[in-house]
Each structure stands twice: as structure tokens, then as C-alpha cells.
Amino acid sequence: MSENQIRDEAQEPSSAVSDKRPVGALIVSAVLLVFGVFALQQAASMKIIGDSMPGPDFFPYVIGVLLLLTAVLLSLQWFRSSAEDHPQESRTTMDWISLGGAVASFVGFILLLEPLGWLICASALFWFMSFSLGGKKHLSNAAIAVLFAAITQIIFSMGLGINLPAGILGGLS
């Protein structure tokens, strides 16, 4: 870690912990609810083959009910909790910009992988990811990114015989 970065980090707030109940924790219940409804809906609309008892839809029903049950109980628990009942991690302020950058670089990678090829996309993923996570030395990071992408390409396609998309660079080699 360079001198620059150490100073940089020292200036940043040490930690921002809210003393309120994390409203976001209800997302967990919401996700479980969606999963549960999905399981039940899929179980009900299943085209069942054979007539065994219990059939292939039995487990989906059980798990769907289990998911709904945990969703309800977890939200009840949330409403009865105080801020201290929640661990500090879930009360820390979210860094939406950094997270957004990280997720966006991965989405971009998925969309462009097959048209552009592994070398370009993996280098870009590395660089954008390190940028979103606070990398400052953009030029040397770019060099590391290309090197890293090239090494993975060599190990996986030459060493292990797995085809990674060549993309637009494919015509050159």
C-alpha cells in the first residue's frame, strides 16, 4: 500500500453506524417471500410425470411453506427488535456508489463478453472493479489488469483446454 493511500484512508470517516433498526433487513423477508411464492406457484403448475406418492411436487410445496414461514417469523422478529439486536454490519451506512460501480462492471462484463472476447472484457472487469473499490493509480492498474487477464487466458485455454471467447481479437491470432 502506497503512502498516498494510507493518508487517503486516514481522512475518511472511521465508521458510520446508524443507531436505528436497519429497515433494509426487511429485504430478507421480502426475498424469502418472493422465493416462497415462486416455489408454491411452480409446484401448483407443474406438469407431473408418473403417479408416485409423494410426487415431485411434494418437496416444492414443503419448501415453499418453509420459506413463507421464515419470511413471516423474521419480519415479526424485526418489528419486535431494537437497534442493538442487530449486528453492527447491518447498521453501517451503505456505500451505494462503490457497490453500484462493482455491480455495473460485472453486468457490463456479462453483456460484452461474447462480442468482445475474454482478454478485453476481463481486463476491463479488473480495471473497473479496482476503480470502484478505490484504486488510484489508473495506469499501473490497467497494466496489471491486462497481465492478469492474459495469465488466466493462458492457464485456462492452454493449460486446461477450456475455450474462452476470443471475440474481436480472434481474427488477429
Place this chain on the structure above:
Amino acid sequence: MEQLVNLIGGFAGALTPMNLLLLFIGALLGTAVGVLPGLGSSMAVALLLPVTFSMDPTGALIMFAGVYYGGLFGDSISGILLNTPGSATAIAGSFEGHRMALDGRAAKALATSALGAFTGGLLATTVVVFTSPYIVKLASMFGPAEYFALAIFAFVAISWVVAESFLKGIASLAIGLLIALIGVDSVSGTVRMTMDVPHLFDGIDIIVVTVGLLALGEVFYRASRRRTVNGRNSIIASGRPWLNRKEIRQALPAWLRGTAMGLPFGAIPAGGAEVPSFLAYSTEKKLAERRKDAFFGTRGAIQGVAGPEAAGNATAGSAMGALLAIGLPTSATAAIMLAAFRQYGMQPGPLLFDRSADLVWTLFASLFLGLFVLLALNLPFAPLWAKLLKIPTHLLYAGIAVLAAVGVYAIGGSVVDLLLLLGLGLLGLMMRRFDLPLAPVLIGVILGPMAETELRRSVSVAEGNLLFFVSSPVTIILYSVLIIGALVLAGIRLRNRTVLKREIKTVSTAAAAEDEVSR
């Protein structure tokens, strides 16, 4: 003495230059990933799984053995130097370890931890080797009802032990079971939960699930708290790593006590080594109070590192026995290794010892060899490993993101897998932030299909008689151990939680005071 002959045969199989090289690489990679802050041995195994696709099973499993133990050694290094243990198992050891490091005895703490891990692992593996034929004999009496009981046992145990709250553990487990349902049902051939996406007919690959939840989830989690939470600067390992005779005399009984505590916990599927390592820590603390040890809790006592570290690795060793002999994964890492076995068309359990005896004994032999390799890598070079802690976070996690992507793309060359990876990464972020444990998801994905198949089989055998599920001694024992174990563990957890809270408070105050002084 048949085991001894088998084991010697195993050594003959393991001691080829290629296998030794793989073991060495595995140990190196495992330690490296374990040392890196925030990454544990399960992440090392998850990222390595795709790489071993094109290897022969023996070589791949030998490499896993190296990674498995290497990760455990590495977890403790970052715990001692940075107070950021890579896994729950390393937490108990880093209390006294970090205090010793703050006191300028970092190298000694690392040596104590490495030797403790070695002792625990060695004794546990020996016990596993000599008891495995009996476990196998027991497991060969298992029918559908017993396997179903075993799966239920694993589900409840893992949700109960790993999670802060039982409810959150069950929620994680249910998510895992749901993921396992996707694809064509193996009993009837019915297509389930695929929403007519042809790619999903084979189900979601376990590699996508592990890499998504463990690796990409961690990258997103780091990003989500980059500017709101500060990392602490590392302590440079200082002092000589060698222990003198007096220190060995202090540490040896603690290593043995820790091993004795860790061993039984790996053999019963109680999920992870968190409980035994805390148990060892509390024991050492009590003993220190009795002999009025002034170092314990202030400058750091050697016994406080030795006990928990030995306990952690002893559990890891006997967990390996449980995985091989019964086919029951007791932690996230073991679950991923089970997936690796299945990749090669092998099902751990009694039949494995019959059908692939060579492989099993080679694997046992390489577990022993792995421990020696790791001791050689860790005892003299611990300060060098600590240099890995200087890799800037942004480069580290960018690298992990690229490795996650290449690993998942390598499975089937499909963008659908990458989309699933992204979704699971976001799920992993949510679970980390709101304290949902990850291990139950993996256990659910891996044991879910077995539980379902055995349940349906039992019902058709029983012809509607529900008592069939508790009709054999094995099932009765399993269900009653579950109930008794639940009660005992609830008690231990309650005590550990208070210990944990108090310790975190005192260690962080000590560290803060140290920071003040160094400025």
C-alpha cells in the same frame, strides 16, 4: 492392522512427483488465500473447483487436501496479525494471538498456532484412519430412513450451530433447498422450477452457487462498505518464531487438550469448528485464572493460542473422516469437497471404501503429507506470508472477480451461468449484510436431493406407516442425539456469545491504545 497396510499403500500412491507437486501447490494456494483478509479456506476450495475439472480425480483430491488444511493455517495468520480471522474457526485463537502480536511476539504466536494446527490435524487424521473401517461398517447398515434421518440431522445441526439465530439458519437452508429443486427431478423425470429455460434443466451447478455466494458476494460486500468502514493496518511479524523449551512445555498440554476437544466435534455433524475452538479457549482461560497467569488477557498467553488452534484443526481432520465414511459434509468447505467427489462420479460413503479404496487411502496419506508440507511452509516463513497482507484491497478483489468469472464460464461456456453468478453474488451480499449464514445454503443444495429421494423412497417402502422413520436403532439414536445436542449446544452458545462480546471489546480497546502509541 489392515489399516496400516492400506495406509502404506496409500503413501506409495501419494508419493509420486506429480502428486507431491499438486499437494505443494495446493498447500501454497490454500495458505495464500487463507492469509488474505476476509477470505477463508472455503473460498480457496470454491475458486479452485473449476481448475481441477480436467485433472484426474486422485490428483485433484490431493490438491484439495492441501488447500483444505492450508486455508486453516492461513486463516490464523491474518487473525493473529490483523485481528481479522478468515473463518469463524480462527476467531477464538486470534484473541490471545493478536494480544501476543501487539506485545511484539507475533512470530511466536504464529509458530504456536502452526504447531497447534499440526498437532490437532495429525492426531485427528490418525484417529480417522484407524476408526474408519468401523464407521464404514456402521454406515453400510443405512437404508432410506437412516439416510433421511442423517440429512435432517445435518440440516438442523448446521442451521443451529452456524447461525446467530436458528430462524436465520433455517431461512438460509430453505434457500439452498429451493436452489437444489431446480432442474429435472431424478425420480420421476418431471421438469421443475426452470421457467422453461433449457439451460436450467440440468439444475444450477454447485460451482456457480459456491463461487457466487462466497467469492462474488464478498467482492460486492467489500464494495458496499468501502468508504464507511476502515481497515486496520497490519502488524509486521517480529521476534523469533522458534519456541524455547519452557514455551513448549506451556503449549504442549494446551495443544493436546485442544485436540481432545476438537476430535469428537468433527465426527458428529455439528457444523464447523467454531464451538470446539471456543470451548478450548474457555478452558485455557479458566486454567490461566487458576494458576494466576498474568499474561492471559493482557499481553497474550501462549496457551490461549495453542488450545483453540489445535481444536480447530482436530475438528477439520475428523470432519474429513465423516465426509469420506458417511458422505456427510459438516462445514461449507466439506460441502464443496463433496461436490468435487460427485464431479468425478464418486459418492463418499461406505461404497467409496469398496469401490475406490486406492483413492481413499491415497487421500488419507496425502492428508498426513499435507500437514508436514504446511508445517515446513508456515513455521519458518510465517513473516513472509504476512507480506501478502500488503496487497491493496482493490487489486485483490478485482482479481477475485475475474477468477470467479473465468471459473464459472469454464463450466459450460454459457452466459446464463454468469447471470446466475451475478444474482447469487447479490444474494450473498444481502446474506452477509443481514447476518444470514452461508453454510446452510451449501448444505441444502448438496444434501437436498438426497433428503428428497430418500424420503420418497422411505414412504413407498413404509406403505403409509409413519413409524417406519423411527423403526431402527440408528434413526432413534440420530433423532435423540439431535435433541440432546440441541439442548447442550444452546447452553454452550449462550456462554460463548458473552465471552465473544467481552473479548472483542477488550482486544479492540487494546489495539486502539496501541495505535495511539505508534502514532
